[in-house]
Amino acid sequence: IETGLTADCTMLEIGENREFLMTRPAFGGNLMATIICPDHRPQMSTVRPGVMTRLSKDENRDGKITDFKVNFDHSKMKVKVLNIIKEAKAKVDITEAKILVSGGRGVGAQGGFDNLELLANELGGVAAASRALVDAGIVSHDRQVGQTGKTVRPDVYFAFGISGAIQHLAGMEESEYIIAINKDKAAPIFGVADLGLVTDLGKTATYLVEEIRKIKAEK
Numbered sequence: 040i041e042t043g044l045t046a047d048c049t050m051l052e053i054g055e056n057r058e059f060l061m062t063r064p065a066f067g068g069n070l071m072a073t074i075i076c077p078d079h080r081p082q083m084s085t086v087r088p089g090v091m092t093r094l095s096k097d098e099n100r101d102g103k104i105t106d107f108k109v110n111f112d113h114s115k116m117k118v119k120v121l122n123i124i125k126e127a128k129a130k131v132d133i134t135e136a137k138i139l140v141s142g143g144r145g146v147g148a149q150g151g152f153d154n155l156e157l158l159a160n161e162l163g164g165v166a167a168a169s170r171a172l173v174d175a176g177i178v179s180h181d182r183q184v185g186q187t188g189k190t191v192r193p194d195v196y197f198a199f200g201i202s203g204a205i206q207h208l209a210g211m212e213e214s215e216y217i218i219a220i221n222k223d224k225a226a227p228i229f230g231v232a233d234l235g236l237v238t239d240l241g242k243t244a245t246y247l248v249e250e251i252r253k254i255k256a257e258k
């Protein structure tokens with residue numbers, strides 16, 4: 040803190056005295072702390088990808104590209120890249136999706152998540168997950184939303200069977216419109232949801248898929 044540097048923020052705002060308000064996980068990720076450095080300048084902060092909204096394209100602006108030649112002395116380098124092996128499976132970029140259909144522990148097993156993928160496909164979106172499903176080996180880590188996953192801001196975020204732990208909320212609460220489906224009406228996810236359905240998630244996902252297919256067939 041003495042250096043005025045805070046890394047890996049999940050939120051960055053400007054305070055009253057033009058100080059950074061740098062929010063990041065603290066105490067092993069069990070709470071979010073907003074750090075202020077009133078006495079040290081310059082203030083610096085790094086933010087996680089997806090935290091800032093992208094500016095829309097402005098054709099009137101131009102920039103200058105300057106090539107900067109860096110002369111590396113390879114004999115002084117302690118780390119050498121021996122080989123680059125690409126992962127065979129194509130990774131999914133959940134940060135680019137406009138619609139995310141996310142599932143949590145409540146989804147249960149692989150079949151439950153497959154159902155959500157079906158819904159995501161019908162909606163033209165992408166399926167994502169809480170860490171619970173990643174830890175269970177049902178979903179790959181590139182689809183994990185949250186503090187140790189990705190920060191996302193889709194237009195619509197469906198949370199199926201996700202309780203709304205602070206580490207999950209840190210990655211999705213800035214979504215434009217949040218729809219939570221949970222059988223527990225006291226689940227914290229409802230605190231950030233724009234629309235909440237207190238019901239069984241399996242029935243809801245199946246119902247939505249059927250209704251969307253009907254509407255598409257009528258067109």
Ligand SMILES: Cc1cc2nc3c(=O)[nH]c(=O)nc-3n(C[C@H](O)[C@H](O)[C@H](O)COP(=O)(O)OP(=O)(O)OC[C@H]3O[C@@H](n4cnc5c(N)ncnc54)[C@H](O)[C@@H]3O)c2cc1C
Nearest residue numbers: 068143144145169170185186187188200201202207222240
């Ligand atoms: C350092 C640290 C980093 C972490 N990073 C992340 C992270 O990046 N992302 C993340 O997600 N978590 C992260 N976690 C884990 C986090 O604390 C929670 O444990 C996790 O988010 C819980 O996942 P969940 O909501 O899917 O499961 P649970 O908390 O178990 O919630 C399951 C929900 O499903 C509901 N449910 C069950 N059955 C049904 C049904 N049939 N119909 C409807 N609802 C149903 C239940 O009511 C419940 O609310 C982190 C934890 C730590 C300590």
